[in-house]
Amino acid sequence: MVPTNYYLILSAILFGLGIVAFVFKRNVIAIFMAIELMLNAVNLAFVAFSQSFGKVDGEVFVLFVIVVAAAEATVGLGIIILTARNRRSLNVERVDLLKL
Amino acid sequence: MTGALVIFFALAALAVVGSVSLILQREPIHSALSLIVVMVALAGLYLLMGAEFVAAVQIIVYGGAIMVLFVFVIMLLNAGEEERTNFSKLATFAGIPLALAVTGFIAAAIAHSSASLPAPEPSGALTSTKTLSMLLFSDFVYPFELTSFLILVAILGAIVLAQREN
Numbered sequence: 001m002v003p004t005n006y007y008l009i010l011s012a013i014l015f016g017l018g019i020v021a022f023v024f025k026r027n028v029i030a031i032f033m034a035i036e037l038m039l040n041a042v043n044l045a046f047v048a049f050s051q052s053f054g055k056v057d058g059e060v061f062v063l064f065v066i067v068v069a070a071a072e073a074t075v076g077l078g079i080i081i082l083t084a085r086n087r088r089s090l091n092v093e094r095v096d097l098l099k100l
Numbered sequence: 101m102t103g104a105l106v107i108f109f110a111l112a113a114l115a116v117v118g119s120v121s122l123i124l125q126r127e128p129i130h131s132a133l134s135l136i137v138v139m140v141a142l143a144g145l146y147l148l149m150g151a152e153f154v155a156a157v158q159i160i161v162y163g164g165a166i167m168v169l170f171v172f173v174i175m176l177l178n179a180g181e182e183e184r185t186n187f188s189k190l191a192t193f194a195g196i197p198l199a200l201a202v203t204g205f206i207a208a209a210i211a212h213s214s215a216s217l218p219a220p221e222p223s224g225a226l227t228s229t230k231t232l233s234m235l236l237f238s239d240f241v242y243p244f245e246l247t248s249f250l251i252l253v254a255i256l257g258a259i260v261l262a263q264r265e266n
Binding site for chain 2: 001011017018066069081
């Protein structure tokens with residue numbers, strides 16, 4: 001069988017790659033996808049722990065995370081459509097109205 | 101090397117390659133397709149661990165619904181190639197050390213603490229989903245109802261945000 005550590009380290013790697021994508025991407029949709037990647041990494045750790053301890057609670061949390069991610073994607077993409085219409089650009093650095 | 105380990109490394113490599121591709125691709129639609137690869141690989145890993153219901157939800161909700169929403173918005177906004185700007189110096193200087201520190205810290209903590217964790221094993225396919233649903237509708241019934249409310253609010257919010265004002 002595959003040790004739990006392998007799953008957890010894969011989860012950490014995916015989370016780190018999510019951070020890199022979040023910081024480096026300039027397209028707001030790509031940044032949003034980086035957030036989804038990080039949520040997926042956390043889900044992997046949840047399922048690994050859940051199966052490792054033989055309890056199903058972790059999988060229930062994963063379901064809740066997926067529901068929250070879906071809600072977040074809906075509202076977030078609505079906001080993205082709105083800013084893209086107002087700013088005529090998807091670059092996050094063009095959204096600088098609050099900047100001095 | 102057992103078969104499970106081979107499958108694990110294949111799927112893990114697929115997930116990591118997909119994530120790296122998400123970072124490197126310039127077109128948002130290519131990033132979205134890379135993310136779908138990652139999600140399918142993760143669904144395979146869930147199946148490997150015996151969490152078949154979560155794997156199905158992962159494919160249907162994440163790979164299906166959420167990513168279709170992303171692709172739809174990318175096409176709606178006609179998102180082209182990502183432009184490079186010069187004022188992302190902070191990202192270069194803070195981003196990579198931050199990511200390395202977080203990954204290293206988590207990996208070190210895992211390596212130190214969880215050497216004795218039992219391996220996740222498929223514990224009888226149908227019982228797992230049955231216990232999951234029993235738990236979801238008994239102990240977690242209030243959070244479950246709250247999530248339906250959350251989805252409703254999110255739908256209303258999206259409609260209000262995205263409508264064209266006349």
